[in-house]
Amino acid sequence: MDRRSTLGLAAALALSAPRTLRAQTFDHAIRLIVPFAPGGTSDILARLLAPDLTRALGQNVVVENRTGAGGNIGADLVAKSPPDGHTLLLIDVSTLATAPSLYTRLPFDLKRDLAPITMLIYAPYILAVHPSVPAQNAAELVAFAKANPQRLNVGHAGIGVGNHLTGLLVTQHWGADLTQVPYRGGAAALTAVAAGESQMIINGATATAPFCKQGTLRPIAVTGPARLADFPDIPTFHELGWPAADSGTWQGVLAQGGTPAPTVVRLASEIASAMAMPATAQRITALGAVNRVEGPENFRTWLDNEIEVWSRVVRANNLRLD
Template sequence: MNRRTLLGLAAGAFALPARAQTLDRPVRIVVPFAPGGTSDILARLLAPTLTQSFGHNVVVENRTGAGGNIGADLVAKSAPDGHTLLLIDVSTLATAPSLYARLPFDLKRDLAPVTMLIYAPYILAVHPSVPARNAAELVAYAKANPQRVNIGHAGIGVGNHLTGLLVAQHWGADLTQVPYRGGAAALTAVAAGEAQMIINGATATAPFCKQGTLRAIAVTGPARLADFPDVPTFAELGWPAAQSGTWQGVLAQGATPPAMVNRLATDIRAAMAVPATAERITALGAVNKAEGPDSFRTWLDAEIEVWAGVVRANNIRLD
């Protein structure tokens, strides 16, 4: 091998990281839930800024079904080049390995955490027809009407479904769990009186409560929400799953080069910090949790174990 060949190989080796970070065509953000939910709201909020950062159009694509797994599988089987991303409630994604015996993808192998985005607490809300204006009255009503209180949720096995199971057990109430195709569909159903109760992310649920279409009874998270100062937290009430909520994050195909993952994480975190975006996130009742890939992976691994325990305790399987 001559000197020119060796120099050429060396130059190629040093050029690899740069090529690995290049976005040369439109980027697709796959949201595995219907339009109008927290993931969809966040994806469409970030898309314009990311279009500028990436230098190419960012397109939001909704691929619904199987509690988010259809969209996740699409990204898991995409090219590992950073052009197809998954924006999802990652606490819901974390339940998949314990819920499904035969997932079409391996969460730890086929999806690479890029960055966490936000944490938004859940709001437990009821339709105005429910004769309960506070937590104590709701618990009493639910216990006095077994199987007559329908609680809508975003799909079997997702985070708000499991939180609802834990709350019902704690109350000693027999609620009828009603799955919908995503949080937006569940919200619409409860607002229409098709179901009487919902536990759902504050980002999507708060507007319904402000309009009076739903009545907020309690919230998860470390503190009361500024827009609902009279609504107590689960922790204040002594309810379980007090810190549950919707944790939104972005993942890429599992074999995406680390240089590309880091580039995506940097650009997305910068988009989250744009003042108009940051203000909008705060107004939606969410907290910016954007962070690097390593801390996101550590969080996700721990979350998988936490929800596996809940799934086992409730004997939930989806095969």
């Protein structure tokens, strides 16, 4: 969605809101919970948006990192917060969508206890390797992985998160035996692979591209519909015929499930406006992401579909976390 479309959505949200929209005020600081460690895609985006939202809402928007359990600790904090719009969750929602199938005793009900406010961005995944891996392209990487069972450690953001499941699908498609290594978030996984502790990663372009530009990681392939402008020679999963070709990090904002509709609409409108700010839009593009602002209803439909799609992958791989 381009800037004009984002501005149009912000205006539409405001026009379609109840008359009480203007009355939806905020009387103390707003906590923007990021359930992953600093330096990952969610954290980068939260800190990019916080200043504009502070100005728009008239209260400080404070980013808090509450890590653990694949994002569920932070999500549970928001789910159990007062339903007044003062505690928000910014998360990779494709990862959040795996929680109901991974946990039999999830401490919150995703559909009941969290209210979608708006989607924010889509960032494709970059599959990259440490420079010590003797593979310069996809064909060489697949051949090396198949010839060297368990030689490659694949760092990911946690069991059951989007990049872990994508990695499982891809390596199964290769017919290769790789070792999946969970870390406490994408930032920790990136650091580990850049240091050579693990040798391969599939992770959001927003956080991964800088490592590739610096030469500390070697990009091999990307998800999404098109090659990245910064890496025009790197093929897409689509071109390679790999599965999960449209997977990636889909970032969104949610509130507590009982949050009044006018408050949800006000937040959605202000966030859409913030996302359309020229400096923010340019920064998102520079990070290799695409603006995908969606209102609450479209976001809910998307999330319901993701829950179903990833539950099939979880079941097929017999994954459980409790």
